[in-house]
Amino acid sequence: MILVFIEHKDGVLNKTSLEAITAAQAIAKDINDRVSAVIPCDDDKGLAQEIANYDLEKVIVATNPKLNVYTPDGYADAWAEIIKREKPQYVVMSHTYQVRDFAPKVAARFDREVLADVIRYRKEEGKFVFTRRIFLGKLDADVVLQGEAPYFVTFQSGAFRPDKAEKGSAKIEKVEVNVSEIRMSPEEPFQETKSEVDLTKSEIIVAVGRGIKSQENIALAQQLADVLGGDLAASRPICDAEWLPIDRQIGSSGQTVAPKLYIALGISGAIQHVVGMKNSQVIVAINKDPEAPIFDIADYGIVGDLFDAVPVMIEEIKKLKG
Amino acid sequence: MKIVVLMKQVVNKDAVLRIKADCSWIEESDVALQTSESDGYALEEALRLREAKGQGEVVVCSVGTHAAKSVIKDALARGANRGIHIINNEPHKLSPYQTAKMIAEVIKGENPDLIFTGLQSDDLGYGQTGVILAELLGIPHATIVIEIDRSSLSDTLRVKRELESGWYQWFNYRLPALFTIQSGISQIRYASLKGIMEAKKKEIKEIVMDAPAFSSAQKIQKVYLPVKTKQTQILGNGDAKRGAVELVEKLKNEARVI
Numbered sequence: 001m002i003l004v005f006i007e008h009k010d011g012v013l014n015k016t017s018l019e020a021i022t023a024a025q026a027i028a029k030d031i032n033d034r035v036s037a038v039i040p041c042d043d044d045k046g047l048a049q050e051i052a053n054y055d056l057e058k059v060i061v062a063t064n065p066k067l068n069v070y071t072p073d074g075y076a077d078a079w080a081e082i083i084k085r086e087k088p089q090y091v092v093m094s095h096t097y098q099v100r101d102f103a104p105k106v107a108a109r110f111d112r113e114v115l116a117d118v119i120r121y122r123k124e125e126g127k128f129v130f131t132r133r134i135f136l137g138k139l140d141a142d143v144v145l146q147g148e149a150p151y152f153v154t155f156q157s158g159a160f161r162p163d164k165a166e167k168g169s170a171k172i173e174k175v176e177v178n179v180s181e182i183r184m185s186p187e188e189p190f191q192e193t194k195s196e197v198d199l200t201k202s203e204i205i206v207a208v209g210r211g212i213k214s215q216e217n218i219a220l221a222q223q224l225a226d227v228l229g230g231d232l233a234a235s236r237p238i239c240d241a242e243w244l245p246i247d248r249q250i251g252s253s254g255q256t257v258a259p260k261l262y263i264a265l266g267i268s269g270a271i272q273h274v275v276g277m278k279n280s281q282v283i284v285a286i287n288k289d290p291e292a293p294i295f296d297i298a299d300y301g302i303v304g305d306l307f308d309a310v311p312v313m314i315e316e317i318k319k320l321k322g
Numbered sequence: 323m324k325i326v327v328l329m330k331q332v333v334n335k336d337a338v339l340r341i342k343a344d345c346s347w348i349e350e351s352d353v354a355l356q357t358s359e360s361d362g363y364a365l366e367e368a369l370r371l372r373e374a375k376g377q378g379e380v381v382v383c384s385v386g387t388h389a390a391k392s393v394i395k396d397a398l399a400r401g402a403n404r405g406i407h408i409i410n411n412e413p414h415k416l417s418p419y420q421t422a423k424m425i426a427e428v429i430k431g432e433n434p435d436l437i438f439t440g441l442q443s444d445d446l447g448y449g450q451t452g453v454i455l456a457e458l459l460g461i462p463h464a465t466i467v468i469e470i471d472r473s474s475l476s477d478t479l480r481v482k483r484e485l486e487s488g489w490y491q492w493f494n495y496r497l498p499a500l501f502t503i504q505s506g507i508s509q510i511r512y513a514s515l516k517g518i519m520e521a522k523k524k525e526i527k528e529i530v531m532d533a534p535a536f537s538s539a540q541k542i543q544k545v546y547l548p549v550k551t552k553q554t555q556i557l558g559n560g561d562a563k564r565g566a567v568e569l570v571e572k573l574k575n576e577a578r579v580i
């Protein structure tokens with residue numbers, strides 16, 4: 001058996017779970033096994049029915065009133081019980097913030113750890129070899145699992161396609177699980193005050209990263225944005241340093257954008273940034289490190305100093321626009 | 323109040339990485355080293371909490387080679403009270419469970435009220451050493467903590483977690499608890515000259531420890547440069563100014579986006 005985690009908020013599916021289903025189905029094919037989905041919740045609000053439309057052995061609804069909101073303690077107890085019942089070979093999840101929060105805890109209960117944030121896998125001599133990005137995306141590592149099942153694997157967002165999850169019809173099984181003491185009490189989730197700029201509507205974005213060096217230099221990027229009629233955005237460290245307000249941040253903890261043109265100045269291209277802009281129509285990267293991961297997704301690249309390139313770009317664009 | 327902060331030494335962000343001939347790891351002999359980014363924020367948060375409380379002790383713990391001593395010394399210069407250096411000559415071979423197990427052995431006896439770690443190391447990025455440690459110690463945890471309500475500190479503490487896409491959530495925890503700290507939580511202080519002088523007198527306990535046996539450790543077989551998936555047109559051939567001229571031309575006439 002392979003178990004796949006279905007993440008949701010009040011019964012509303014987190015779409016990355018469909019990627020996890022695709023991944024789990026692929027692994028199942030390779031080892032000739034079946035996949036079952038697990039939904040920890042108080043009330044699944046029809047989600048089990050939705051998930052039952054995929055090619056799965058069964059959808060396990062693990063219920064307990066204490067699972068009405070997410071807590072790492074509650075989810076760990078629920079998972080531990082389901083794993084003991086089902087004795088899975090693999091437990092497959094998407095590498096979301098919630099999974100990062102509870103999956104290592106569950107694994108540790110079984111004296112295991114998580115093979116986390118995997119971008120792809122292959123079968124080699126009957127064994128799986130998983131690939132993870134290391135050194136903030138600069139290198140890949142091939143990693144193998146050792147010891148006995150269960151194996152815990154999480155996949156990076158985008159590693160598998162949600163629309164490739166195979167359809168079918170699964171039975172639904174409701175299991176009342178035990179949840180012991182919950183040692184943390186959550187308040188309501190919230191969004192910070194609405195941002196002043198809506199970068200999702202921008203057609204052209206000039207984004208600055210740590211390569212911009214100082215707050216004063218941001219004026220240069222602003223000039224480029226101005227001549228292009230675009231908006232300024234940034235990677236996380238720039239907002240952390242308060243050189244630009246947080247509503248300019250692009251990435252997993254900031255905004256997700258898809259403009260016609262995205263110009264990344266001195267941004268390395270860490271996955272948490274890339275998920276927020278990879279669907280831009282045309283991506284330009286200016287970076288002095290030829291190995292910077294941002295070049296992996298760029299259409300046009302300049303390997304060199306942004307302080308040489310940007311002033312020339314501004315002049316050239318001015319000429320164009322006459 | 324006692325706060326243990328985990329800090330890891332990693333290669334410098336801007337270092338050029340050279341892969342070893344046998345592809346087992348990178349050449350570490352002459353690369354610049356630094357503290358993993360989020361660990362610096364974890365320390366800062368611990369110092370601010372101690373200051374807010376007006377008393378307490380901040381203990382820094384690192385598992386690493388002899389060179390990792392500089393991470394601890396730097397933390398002491400910023401204001402940590404003492405350090406624990408678990409010496410291991412090949413920390414990159416430790417799986418997160420093994421690292422957590424070693425740290426658990428050593429800090430169990432410390433009975434800390436709080437443990438702060440970075441949320442993810444800049445080299446191996448397992449994102450789980452702290453969570454496993456909490457489970458081994460039998461204490462609750464929260465990951466990706468982006469704010470701590472310092473005024474709430476008593477036998478409980480209120481922390482703000484970052485969720486995805488600009489969402490946040492506050493949680494109340496009974497102590498002891500472990501939190502993994504996100505970068506950017508508070509501006510990091512510099513070590514003062516006085517701090518550097520005082521650090522020389524502070525204790526650093528050294529413990530030599532081999533990796534504990536752990537049959538389920540994930541094992542790195544090979545490291546290599548990522549295979550490029552997209553054809554990028556590199557412009558200017560190393561001349562950034564020429565590249566800029568070409569780029570504007572391409573954006574106008576080829577991509578037609580300006």
Ligand SMILES: Cc1cc2nc3c(=O)[nH]c(=O)nc-3n(C[C@H](O)[C@H](O)[C@H](O)COP(=O)(O)OP(=O)(O)OC[C@H]3O[C@@H](n4cnc5c(N)ncnc54)[C@H](O)[C@@H]3O)c2cc1C
Pocket residue numbers: 136208209210211212234235236237238249250251252253254255265266267268269270271272273276286287288289292304305306307335441442466
């Ligand atoms: C849970 C989590 C959530 C995160 N959320 C986000 C998020 O939402 N958004 C985000 O951006 N990050 C996020 N991060 C952080 C992310 O992992 C990276 O640390 C961050 O994106 C790096 O920012 P950077 O590229 O600006 O800096 P660096 O990685 O330091 O890169 C700077 C780049 O500038 C180049 N450079 C330096 N000088 C010059 C020059 N003169 N000319 C040209 N190039 C130069 C360097 O070669 C380098 O590639 C998150 C991390 C975690 C763990």
Ligand SMILES: Nc1ncnc2c1ncn2[C@@H]1O[C@H](COP(=O)(O)O)[C@@H](O)[C@H]1O
Pocket residue numbers: 328329330331358360361383384385386413418421438439440441442443446447448449450451452
């Ligand atoms: N060798 C180590 N020494 C001290 N702390 C560590 C070590 N490895 C991991 N940690 C801590 O655990 C956090 C998460 O690391 P990781 O699980 O590798 O992503 C780091 O930010 C550190 O705070």
